[in-house]
Amino acid sequence: EAGVVQSPRYKIIEKKQPVAFWCNPISGHNTLYWYRQNLGQGPELLIRYENEEAVDDSQLPKDRFSAERLKGVDSTLKIQPAELGDSAVYLCASSFSGGAGEEQFFGPGTRLTVL
Amino acid sequence: DAKTTQPNSMESNEEEPVHLPCNHSTISGTDYIHWYRQLPSQGPEYVIHGLTSNVNNRMASLAIAEDRKSSTLILHRATLRDAAVYYCILRDVGTYKYIFGTGTRLKVLA
Numbered sequence: 001e002a003g004v005v006q007s008p009r010y011k012i013i014e015k016k017q018p019v020a021f022w023c024n025p026i027s028g029h030n031t032l033y034w035y036r037q038n039l040g041q042g043p044e045l046l047i048r049y050e051n052e053e054a055v056d057d058s059q060l061p062k063d064r065f066s067a068e069r070l071k072g073v074d075s076t077l078k079i080q081p082a083e084l085g086d087s088a089v090y091l092c093a094s095s096f097s098g099g100a101g102e103e104q105f106f107g108p109g110t111r112l113t114v115l
Numbered sequence: 116d117a118k119t120t121q122p123n124s125m126e127s128n129e130e131e132p133v134h135l136p137c138n139h140s141t142i143s144g145t146d147y148i149h150w151y152r153q154l155p156s157q158g159p160e161y162v163i164h165g166l167t168s169n170v171n172n173r174m175a176s177l178a179i180a181e182d183r184k185s186s187t188l189i190l191h192r193a194t195l196r197d198a199a200v201y202y203c204i205l206r207d208v209g210t211y212k213y214i215f216g217t218g219t220r221l222k223v224l225a
Binding site: 004039040042044045048056091093099101103104105106107108109110 | 147156157158159160161164166202206210211212215216217218221
């Protein structure tokens with residue numbers, strides 16, 4: 001069974017440019033998460049979807065970050081415009097129903113470098 | 116949100132057991148205890164989770180203190196492939212959030 005797929009794996013952009021990350025979760029998983037991981041830190045949740053609905057976006061910087069999950073499957077996370085401090089690894093994860101006792105499956109992440 | 120405390124780093128010899136401790140003194144009655152590990156350049160990988168009782172799976176064992184204020188992840192025979200950052204996380208039933216700390220970097224010596 002295929003795992004969580006993310007693309008691109010690496011992205012280098014100049015500040016003020018837009019950037020987008022794509023995630024394809026495991027088939028049948030209704031819950032999708034986007035995390036940001038700064039160097040030397042644990043992942044930090046940005047947004048959680050249940051099907052198409054963003055049920056927790058309290059940590060998403062809404063002035064420059066946006067996300068969508070059309071049709072409740074694939075998801076895209078966008079940053080516009082990017083800032084130097086956005087350099088990080090962006091991780092996507094999915095789970096079947098999002099229950100507290102449930103395992104999350106993570107993708108390999110997209111490493112973003114903003115110059 | 117309840118918080119966890121872990122040592123920054125630990126070392127183990129190959130083929131010896133490893134006990135990774137985690138303190139979570141502010142845990143609530145409905146928080147699950149999850150452990151994930153992250154190998155270099157990869158996303159976190161689920162290891163094990165529990166609520167009140169000790170748990171075993173093919174990767175590891177989880178020992179939970181009777182008062183639930185601490186837990187220990189046990190790798191029965193460490194291999195070089197077990198070198199990773201191990202995160203102990205509490206997951207709240209109400210919010211479903213994972214709050215990752217900085218984890219324990221495990222080094223396995225050949």
